[in-house]
Amino acid sequence: MRLLLLEDDEILGEGLRDFLRLEGHVVDWFTRLLDAQTVISEPYDALLVDWQLPDGSGVEWIRGLRARGVTTPSLVLTARDLLSDRIKGLDSGADDYLVKPFAPEELAARLRAVRRRSAAQGAPRMRIGAVEIDSSAKAVYREGQRVELTAREWALLDALSARAGRVVSKPDLDALVSGFEGEVSSNVLEVHVFNLRRKLGRELIQTVRGLGYRIGT
Numbered sequence: 001m002r003l004l005l006l007e008d009d010e011i012l013g014e015g016l017r018d019f020l021r022l023e024g025h026v027v028d029w030f031t032r033l034l035d036a037q038t039v040i041s042e043p044y045d046a047l048l049v050d051w052q053l054p055d056g057s058g059v060e061w062i063r064g065l066r067a068r069g070v071t072t073p074s075l076v077l078t079a080r081d082l083l084s085d086r087i088k089g090l091d092s093g094a095d096d097y098l099v100k101p102f103a104p105e106e107l108a109a110r111l112r113a114v115r116r117r118s119a120a121q122g123a124p125r126m127r128i129g130a131v132e133i134d135s136s137a138k139a140v141y142r143e144g145q146r147v148e149l150t151a152r153e154w155a156l157l158d159a160l161s162a163r164a165g166r167v168v169s170k171p172d173l174d175a176l177v178s179g180f181e182g183e184v185s186s187n188v189l190e191v192h193v194f195n196l197r198r199k200l201g202r203e204l205i206q207t208v209r210g211l212g213y214r215i216g217t
Contacts, residue, residue, distance in 0.1 A: 001045035001115060001158070002026040002176045006036050006061075007077065008053050012100075016048070019104040024138060024151060025111070026179040033061050040065065043172045044072050045162065046114055048107075051078035051089070059092045066093035073114045075107075112136055115162070126161055128216055131200050133161045140200065147199050152177060156192045157215075160205065164216035167208045 003020060007013035008031040017029045028044075030036045033056045047065075049058035062074050075096040076089040089097045095117075096110050115135060126133045132141045138154060140147050149157065159176040160168060168176075174189055193205055193213060206214045 001111065001162075002043065002179060003028070003111075004036060004039070004042075004044045004047045005029045006033070006047070006049045006053065006058060007031065008050060016104060016107070020108070020111075023108050024154065026155065026177065028179050033058070036061075040070065043168075043176055045176075046111060047072055047074040049074055049076055049094075051076055051080055051085075059089050059094070062094055063092040073117075075110060075114070077102075077107075126164065128161075128164070128204060129201070131204055133157065135161065142200050149196075149199065152192055153196055153199075156189075157196055157200075160213060160215040165214070167211045167214045169212040173213065 003025050005013065005017060005020070005027055007016065007029065010031070013029050013031065017027045020027045028039065028042075030039075031054070033053050047062070049062060051058050058078075059076060062076070065072070065074075073095045074093065075098055076092075076094045077098050077100060078085070078089070079100045080086075080089075081099045086097050095114060098107060098110065126135070130143045134140070135158060138158075140149060140154075140157060155177045156173065159173060170189055177189070177192070193207075197205055204215060208214055
């Protein structure tokens, strides 16, 4: 998943960023609403938002996104633990609410739950022809046999399968797989697509000429 992390505490932000990257996520970390606002049109899978930020309220920012039609799943990260705060945070349009301090492993589990609800509609496994993709286990099978993928190959497959049936442009795919700190060469992306087709079958990933790539119909 490509995540936008909005957290002004440098120690916590750095720790969460590094942990989530080890979990296989692509993380863009910002400390101010102004910075996050400039990239919100990027293709994120989830937003992790601190309530109180130096230049405003993360909860009100989420409310504003919902008013503009942005439906990206969001999780509020905050030290506010009153029932009234939880209600306000969820009523703002947040999909989940996590009280600090929390274990990073719990955040990772909640992200998996968000993924199941928003991308896989509650079903962690997806079958396309002879290929079965298990997003929860980060595993893929071809004709019942597990296929080993590199981290980048899995990130690419995960990004496409989460948007099954939709064409994903090359720039969006590169952003989903690499974020702002990763690769930008279209040739690198094409190499990953080639390797996935070699391992899982050419018919799995369709090239939509001039637009991008698609999995499923």
